[in-house]
Amino acid sequence: MKKNLLRVLTVLAVTGVALTSAQAANATPQPVSGGTTFQASTASPSETLAELERIAGQPAQYVPDASSGVSTRALDPFVCTLYPSVVHARKSGNYDTVGAKPYTKCQGGTPSLISMSSTLYMVEWAGLSYVKLQGATVSDQNVREFTMKNLAWICKNKNSSRFMQETKGYSVQRGKTYYSAVASRIDTIACGK
Structure with a gap:
């Protein structure tokens, strides 16, 4: 307890x-x-x-900023959702790197801009410490689906460690900005520092 x-x-x-x-x-x-x-x-x-x-690990729909005066319960006209990624050993790094691939998918239209900023953390001390390992930001214009593929950290050894990632995103739709944030579950991977 x-x-x-x-x-x-x-x-x-x-x-x-x-x-x-x-x-x-x-x-x-x-x-x-x-x-x-x-x-x-x-x-x-x-x-x-x-x-x-x-x-943790659940997707979240983009919503307007509360300070914009628009109700945060207002529907996103393009129905855009930010999906977290499972932190995993990356094949592109010969399994000596860990990373994640969060993505945004819009079902009802094409935003003029989608941007995502993601941070990869190592979870230490039974969850009392989150050590920032790597961050990345990506953007693209006039797309309905967009995946971040550049969040990676190089392992120093094969010690078992716990990782999680958080991603904050925004999309611009018909001149209005909508925001979302998600976090992954904590995953254990043979990758240490």
């Missing part, structure tokens, strides 16, 4: 989640990846951790 509580507090700190008890009592459940609703204020630490682990 103590270990789970530390993991929950770490995840909440990493994701920037912080509510006072008054805020939590008045909070309205918000949809998360996949349209699921989760309200952490009523969940135990182990339930919160389980929910965060459940939504």
Whole structure:
């Protein structure tokens, strides 16, 4: 239980989640990846951790920025979704590199721009430390599908290590910008530093 509580507090700190008890009592459940609703204020630490682990690796639809004055519940007219990638040993690096290939797919139209920024992390100290290994940003214009293929880190040895990646993206559609963010599940790979 103590270990789970530390993991929950770490995840909440990493994701920037912080509510006072008054805020939590008045909070309205918000949809998360996949349209699921989760309200952490009523969940135990182990339930919160389980929910965060459940939504890791799930795709997320692009939405308008809340500061734009447009409701974040407004539908993305091009139905664009950002998909995380499983962190894996890369064939292109003779299996001596790890990487990920997050991608965006639009079903209802072609955005004028899609951009994604992704960061690869090594997870250490039982999930208490996320060490940034590599970052990459890619963009393309007038495409409905777009995959990042340049996120890679060279292994220093074959020690078993845990990895995850997070990706933030935006698309420009009919002059408006929509945003999304996803994170992969944590994967163990024979690749150390």
